[in-house]
Amino acid sequence: xxxxxFYFSAFIGIIGVGHxxxxxxxxxxxxxxxxxxxxxxxxxxxxxxxxxxxxxxxSTGYFFIAxxxxxxxxxxxxxxxxxxxxxxVKPGQYLSVVFKEEASQLEEVVVAYRKRxxxxxxxDPLQVQSISKEELFKAACCNLSESxxxxxxxxxxxxxxxxxxxxxxxLGLSGNYTLLSQEQMPxxxxxxxxxxxxxxxxxxxxxxxxxxxxxSVVQGYESITGQINVELKKPKDEDKLLINGYYNESSxxxxxxxxxxxxSPMFKTALMGHYSVRPxxxxxxxxxxxxxxxxxxxxxxxxxxxxxxxxxxxGQLNVQYIQDTKEGGQASHHExxxxxxxxxxxxxxxxxxxxxxxxxxxxxxNSIGSQWGFTRxxxxxxxxxxxxxxxxxxxxxxxxxxxxIGDSRHKYVTGFSFRYEDxxxxxxxxxxxFKEIIPGAFFEYTYIPDNRFTVVAGLRTDHHNLYGWLVNxxxxxxxxPNETTVFRVSAGSGMRTPLPLAENLGWMASxxxxxxxxxxxxxxxxxxxxxxxxxxxxxxxxxxxxxxIDYRSGLIAFDFYQTRFTNxxxxxxxxxxxxxxxxxxxxxxxxxxxxxxAQYEVLKRLDLKLxxxxxxxxxxxQNTGLRKQIFTPQSRFFxxxxxxxxxxxxxxHWRITGTAHFTGSQRIxxxxxNPVDFQLDAESPGYWLFNxxxxxxxxxxxxxxxxxxxxxxxxxxxxxxxxxxxxxxxxDSGLIWGPIFGREWYxxxxxILK
Amino acid sequence: MxxxxxxxxxxxxxxxIILGASLTMSAQADNQTxxxxxxxxxxxxxxxxxxxxxxxKGVKKAEWDIQTDMLVLVGxxxxxxxxxxxxxxxxxxxxxxxxxxKKGYDKLPGCCQFVEGADKH
Numbered sequence: 001x002x003x004x005x006f007y008f009s010a011f012i013g014i015i016g017v018g019h020x021x022x023x024x025x026x027x028x029x030x031x032x033x034x035x036x037x038x039x040x041x042x043x044x045x046x047x048x049x050x051x052x053x054x055x056x057x058x059s060t061g062y063f064f065i066a067x068x069x070x071x072x073x074x075x076x077x078x079x080x081x082x083x084x085x086x087x088x089v090k091p092g093q094y095l096s097v098v099f100k101e102e103a104s105q106l107e108e109v110v111v112a113y114r115k116r117x118x119x120x121x122x123x124d125p126l127q128v129q130s131i132s133k134e135e136l137f138k139a140a141c142c143n144l145s146e147s148x149x150x151x152x153x154x155x156x157x158x159x160x161x162x163x164x165x166x167x168x169x170x171l172g173l174s175g176n177y178t179l180l181s182q183e184q185m186p187x188x189x190x191x192x193x194x195x196x197x198x199x200x201x202x203x204x205x206x207x208x209x210x211x212x213x214x215x216s217v218v219q220g221y222e223s224i225t226g227q228i229n230v231e232l233k234k235p236k237d238e239d240k241l242l243i244n245g246y247y248n249e250s251s252x253x254x255x256x257x258x259x260x261x262x263x264s265p266m267f268k269t270a271l272m273g274h275y276s277v278r279p280x281x282x283x284x285x286x287x288x289x290x291x292x293x294x295x296x297x298x299x300x301x302x303x304x305x306x307x308x309x310x311x312x313x314x315g316q317l318n319v320q321y322i323q324d325t326k327e328g329g330q331a332s333h334h335e336x337x338x339x340x341x342x343x344x345x346x347x348x349x350x351x352x353x354x355x356x357x358x359x360x361x362x363x364x365x366n367s368i369g370s371q372w373g374f375t376r377x378x379x380x381x382x383x384x385x386x387x388x389x390x391x392x393x394x395x396x397x398x399x400x401x402x403x404x405i406g407d408s409r410h411k412y413v414t415g416f417s418f419r420y421e422d423x424x425x426x427x428x429x430x431x432x433x434f435k436e437i438i439p440g441a442f443f444e445y446t447y448i449p450d451n452r453f454t455v456v457a458g459l460r461t462d463h464h465n466l467y468g469w470l471v472n473x474x475x476x477x478x479x480x481p482n483e484t485t486v487f488r489v490s491a492g493s494g495m496r497t498p499l500p501l502a503e504n505l506g507w508m509a510s511x512x513x514x515x516x517x518x519x520x521x522x523x524x525x526x527x528x529x530x531x532x533x534x535x536x537x538x539x540x541x542x543x544x545x546x547x548x549i550d551y552r553s554g555l556i557a558f559d560f561y562q563t564r565f566t567n568x569x570x571x572x573x574x575x576x577x578x579x580x581x582x583x584x585x586x587x588x589x590x591x592x593x594x595x596x597x598a599q600y601e602v603l604k605r606l607d608l609k610l611x612x613x614x615x616x617x618x619x620x621x622q623n624t625g626l627r628k629q630i631f632t633p634q635s636r637f638f639x640x641x642x643x644x645x646x647x648x649x650x651x652x653h654w655r656i657t658g659t660a661h662f663t664g665s666q667r668i669x670x671x672x673x674n675p676v677d678f679q680l681d682a683e684s685p686g687y688w689l690f691n692x693x694x695x696x697x698x699x700x701x702x703x704x705x706x707x708x709x710x711x712x713x714x715x716x717x718x719x720x721x722x723x724x725x726x727x728x729x730x731x732d733s734g735l736i737w738g739p740i741f742g743r744e745w746y747x748x749x750x751x752i753l754k
Numbered sequence: 755m756x757x758x759x760x761x762x763x764x765x766x767x768x769x770x771i772i773l774g775a776s777l778t779m780s781a782q783a784d785n786q787t788x789x790x791x792x793x794x795x796x797x798x799x800x801x802x803x804x805x806x807x808x809x810x811k812g813v814k815k816a817e818w819d820i821q822t823d824m825l826v827l828v829g830x831x832x833x834x835x836x837x838x839x840x841x842x843x844x845x846x847x848x849x850x851x852x853x854x855x856k857k858g859y860d861k862l863p864g865c866c867q868f869v870e871g872a873d874k875h
Contacts (some may be wrong), residue, residue, distance in 0.1 A: 052817060550785075551814035551828065604814070648805040648845065651861075 021679075027095030028061045029077060040365070040408060041079060041099065042565055049074035049086065055451070055483075059365060060408030064451040066483060114420060125446075125454040125478040126215070127488050127542045127559060129153060131208040138642060138657040138693060140707055140746050142246060142254060144205065144230060144275070145197035149691065150606040152597055152611030152638040153210050154228065157631070161740050162328045162343050162509040162733040164293040165194035171212065171225040171561045172591035172615040172632055176496070176503055177536070179215055179223035182230050183318075184371075185353045186220070190421065191377050191392040194505040195347065199299065199322050200720055201274035203244040203256035203750075206231045213540035213561055214474045214492025217442045217458035218400065218413055221472045224494035224536045224565055225591075235260045235268035235305040241753040248746035250292060268305040274298070276382040283331045284742060287723040289733065291741045293328035293343065322349040330726065331385070341726030343509065354570040365408055369400040383508045384611055384726060388427045390502060410483040411446040417462075423527075427501050428514065434527040436497065438467040455480040458492075466526060467533045470495055482544040495535045498569035500528055500582040507573065507734035511727075512580040521600040528569075532584050536565045554600030565589040573630065573669035577678075577721070578729055587620030588668065591629070605647065611638040631737055633686075635664035655695040662688050666737045671721065678722050678730040684737040687714050704749045713743040785814065788835050789826045792818060792842055795874050799847070799866045806845035808853040810838040820874055825849070 030042045040061025048065070049053030050072030057063040065075070077085045077097045085097055096356040122134050131151060139149040145166050148154040155169040168175035180187040180196070188196025208230050215223030233239070237260060246254040254276040262268050284291055299322040306315040329342035339402055357369040373396040381388040398417035404410055421436040440462030447455045457474040464470055474492025481487075508514075517529025524530050542559035568585040575581055597611040613636040617629035628634075642657040665683045693707030717737035722730040793802050800818050807816035807825060812832030818825045826840060839851035846858030846866070859867065 050820075606806075646805070647808045648802065650802065 007147055007435070022467070024064060024066045025075060025089050025095060026062070026064050027097060029057050029063065029079075029097045030061055030097070031099045034093065038468060044079045045076050045079060046075065048072055048563065048724045049076050058448060058451065059411070060448070062408075062451075066605075067725075083603040092508040120742050125456045125476040126211045126490065127213060127540070127544075128209050128211040131210070133200065133206055136202060136205060136208075136518070137655070137705075137750075138640075139204075139691065140246070140248070140693070140709065140748070143198045143202050144200040144208075147202055147205060147208055150609075150637070150640050151210070151659070152595065152609075152613060153212065155633075155636065158736050158739055159292060160506045160509070160734055160736045161289055161291055162293070163194070163345060163381075163506050164198075164295075164326045164328060165506040166197050166427065167194065168228075169198060169632070170210075170228075171226050171538075171593045172617040172629075173563060173565060175504070177224040177494070177563070179219060179227040179365070180230075181219060181227060183232065184219065184229060184398055185355075185373050186232065186375075186394070189389045190394065190423065190499060191223075191379055191425070191485075192347075192349065193499065193502045193504045195324060195326075195345075196298065197734055199324070199349070200230060200301065201254075201256050201272075201276075203242065204232050204272050204274070206233050206237070208708070211544075212559065213490040214476075214494060214538045217455070217460040217474055217501060218415070218446055220417065220419075220497045221440070221460060221462055221470055221494055224496070224534075224538055225561070232301075232303075233270065233272065234260050234343070235262075235270040235303050236307075237270070238754055239752050241751070243751040244748065246746060246748035247252045247638065249744045250282055250741060251277060252276060252278040266306055266308050268307075270303045270305075272301040272303075274300075281331050282741065283405075285717070285719060285740070287718070287720055288330050289341075289723055290331045290722055291719075293326040293345075295324070295326035297322070299323070314355075314359070316353070316355040318351075320349075320351045322347070322351075332562065338725075338727060341384050341731075343381070343383045345381040345383075347377065349375065349377045351375045365411065366403045367401075369402075371400075372397045378434075380581045381505070381508075386428050386508050388501065388505070388508060391418075391423075392732070393422040409448055409754070411448070412444060413446075414441075414443045415701060416441050421497075423499070425501050427508075430516075431499065432528060434466070438462050439471060440470075452480045461512075464533075467497075472535075486544045488540075488542045488544075490540045493537045495533050498528065498531050498534050498582075500531065500569055500571065504571050504580070504582070506548070506736070507571070507580055509727050510580075510732040510734050512573070512578055512732070515579070515581040517582065517584075528582070530583065531569050532567050534565065535567045536563050538563045540700075549600075552601035552604070554598065556596070556598045558594075558596050560592070560594050562590060562592045568619070570619055570621065572623075573625075574621055575730065577669070577671045581622070583622060586621060586622070588626060589619045591615065591617035591632075605645070606641065606643045609638070612636070613638075630669050631666050633664040633666050634688075635662070637662035649697070650700050652699060653697050655697065656693070658690070658692040660688060660690050661737070662686060668735055673731050680718075680721065680735065684716075687738060688712060689714060689739065698753065701752050702749070704747070706745070706747045708745045709741065710739055710741075710743050714739060715742045773781070777823045784831060785828055786831065787826065787828050788833065789824055790835060790839070790850040791807050791823045792825045792839075792847050792875055793823055794818065794820065794847055796865050798863055800847050800865065802862070803847055805866065806841045806847075810834075813838060820847065 029041045031039050031041050035744060044055055044057040045054060046063045046065055048071040051070045053071055055063050055065045065623060073088050075087050075089045085147045089095060123626045134149050138147055145156050148156050157167050158168045170178045188199060210228050213227045215227040219227060240260060242258040244256040257275045258272045260270040275298050276292050281290045281294055301320040304317040324347045326345045330340045350376045354372040357367060360366040375394040377392045379390045396417055396419050400413055400415040402413045417440045421440040423434055425432045440460055442460035444458035458474045460472050462470045472493045476490045479487045519529045526532060540561035542557060544555060544557040546555045565585055568589050569582055570585055572581045593613060593615045595613045599609045604606045615632060615634055617632045618626050619629050620626045638661055640659045644653060644655050646653040664686045667683055668680050690711040691709045692711060693705055695703055695705040697703040719740050721732040722728055725731060766773045785831040794803055800820060803818045803825060805812055809826060813827055815828040836851055838873050839849045842854040843855045844858045846854050846862045848854045
């Protein structure tokens with residue numbers, strides 16, 4: 001079951017950098033069960049005693065290790081809980097290693113190595129980046145959206161001042177096209193899109209996996225540009241108690257906790273909490289509007305884990321409740337000639353996930369799993385004179401079966417899924433209600449002839465009650481000519497139902513009249529006055545090369561991805577500054593990105609990360625034809641330098657990190673039809689942002705951090721068009737391309753009990 | 755577009771300058787290997803011995819073997835085995851060259867607080 005549940009979480013192979021040679025040792029590692037049968041063992045560490053060049057076994061128990069001149073003859077086969085086996089081997093030999101569980105002896109084997117905080121998976125056929133907890137500790141990280149501050153792949157938009165909405169971009173496109181999942185279950189989506197990134201507290205996150213390009217068909221048809229999977233802290237975690245507190249210059253205060261308990265050897269539970277509050281209004285740019293909404297958020301989660309080694313059953317239950325209140329708009333102390341323009345957005349959400357799995361005795365590769373999810377989301381928003389009420393009920397279920405064809409080089413996952421969505425929205429007096437009922441089936445085949453080559457081919461077919469049959473094929477290829485180089489190619493299609501209100505909520509704080517679809521002249525029964533499903537193909541290729549220079553490791557990666565839409569719901573703000581029209585794409589729309597990223601430990605304990613990204617996103621607009629997509633920087637540059645004063649992390653030490661981001665110019669929607677005073681430039685200027693953080697670790701249990709964001713105090717100017725007359729016809733507070741609040745310090749602490 | 759390509763070339767160039775510089779440094783590096791015995795008993799000891807060794811000046815790679823108690827170090831000419839032994843002593847371990855520091859030893863987790871000659875576990 002574990003294989004299925006975490007099938008697409010990044011598996012980080014600890015691949016030592018060996019001298020690629022033809023002389024090699026191959027073999028298979030098996031475990032002898034109590035009934036005498038042999039079962040392949042996955043993730044077994046195999047290394048040369050002399051040089052420590054290492055590899056791990058794949059899910060079939062197979063391993064392949066090159067033999068260099070400095071490797072010696074002693075090969076060690078090591079797995080947690082088993083006595084390591086040392087074997088004298090000759091190159092070219094085929095080994096068969098059998099482990100047997102000794103009831104009384106459970107040995108703790110620690111493999112000491114310095115892990116990079118952002119690892120790029122070597123064995124995964126998908127291009128997956130894994131961000132560890134340690135990486136998250138490098139930034140303030142109040143919530144999920146801020147977790148990407150030290151990552152170059154995911155870009156986070158700036159919170160707009162009036163509504164507080166915050167979204168991400170990946171591969172030059174809005175986060176709507178990225179599948180957000182929480183432990184491989186559907187995460188924040190639908191109505192929760194504008195604020196959902198804020199609902200996962202940073203302190204709860206164990207790790208994040210970012211996979212670029214078409215995702216796996218097992219996860220549904222929605223991942224177009226990729227998938228971001230968040231793993232939260234678990235009841236089986238090492239930490240018994242975590243308390244985290246945070247306070248910043250904008251008077252935001254935050255308290256997080258995690259605690260776990262073993263109820264019985266088979267049942268484990270964890271309780272998590274988060275409360276944050278920003279009580280004070282700030283108006284630094286003196287435009288009469290507060291720079292960020294005030295408000296509070298409370299969220300609580302309870303998790304249960306069931307694991308029975310004897311029967312092979314595994315299960316999980318997670319319940320999370322969220323309550324969020326935001327108030328923005330004009331500062332109450334400001335002198336106004338009219339009633340205050342204010343915003344109030346209240347949301348509450350409950351989500352329940354359950355997973356159940358069964359691993360067949362003596363056949364670890366054979367398992368059945370089922371996952372269930374229920375979400376209810378309510379949101380009430382009053383933005384100036386506009387009222388937007390939204391509710392969503394979701395039900396999700398899937399059944400997975402994993403097995404092999406013939407031998408374990410041919411694996412497959414197949415199953416059924418079911419989704420039910422009930423949306424009810426009303427905006428400025430118009431009502432938009434619809435239901436989605438989507439049964440589907442999928443099949444994914446994986447072929448792993450050896451450690452060098454992997455093919456994953458998947459197909460899923462769903463039947464949508466409104467849009468009919470949906471067919472999505474996807475393919476991933478991986479080729480590693482040697483132990484340090486990987487080529488990957490992927491292609492696939494994805495689809496999603498557009499939600500033009502929730503996705504564009506930030507633009508509700510404007511004088512624009514909204515036209516959704518083609519009211520009155522719809523040719524179909526689709527929701528939102530005839531908006532079709534968004535459909536796109538994604539193609540990608542990447543090269544990752546790992547290297548070690550003078551015992552310090554690094555990597556360099558190049559990738560290119562292109563997303564081509566066959567249909568898209570375009571939110572057009574260019575028709576006039578007083579209008580917003582969402583309509584079906586008629587013509588071309590695409591987004592291409594090229595990224596190069598390098599990481600290296602430049603000096604002992606000093607890590608450098610550099611990344612450069614070139615993006616080109618174009619949309620065919622109704623009136624103006626093919627044009628640049630708004631608010632999409634053409635280039636981005638990123639540099640991060642982190643230093644840790646000691647590798648002995650069990651005792652007191654210092655950590656220091658600094659990040660520089662360059663955001664290239666972005667197209668701003670046309671405002672030339674406005675009076676001169678209310679016109680904006682056609683493009684925003686490019687700008688640099690600098691962040692730094694210092695952490696003092698006093699002991700394994702206590703650490704304190706201080707940091708500063710936007711050290712250069714860069715601010716977007718102006719933030720709001722015609723801020724003096726929020727009820728006039730030129731007002732617009734949704735055109736955000738840069739930071740609003742400016743420089744901001746923060747302090748925090750972590751108390752961890754193991 | 756011109757500015758963008760300029761930035762791009764600059765960043766690629768600076769990356770290769772850094773890479774080149776590190777390569778040059780490593781070419782100059784004349785690494786030596788030394789080894790001596792450090793007495794530990796378990797996996798937790800391995801982590802502590804190796805990290806204490808790596809924190810010492812000049813050490814680039816440290817590996818301790820639980821079976822033979824042998825610590826193998828690779829490092830630059832600045833690496834000094836007595837200094838490494840001192841750092842390991844502070845971490846609470848006996849070695850060929852230094853006795854365990856009492857304070858460090860008292861801070862060790864239970865599994866590492868061996869009486870000399872205790873069984874490996």
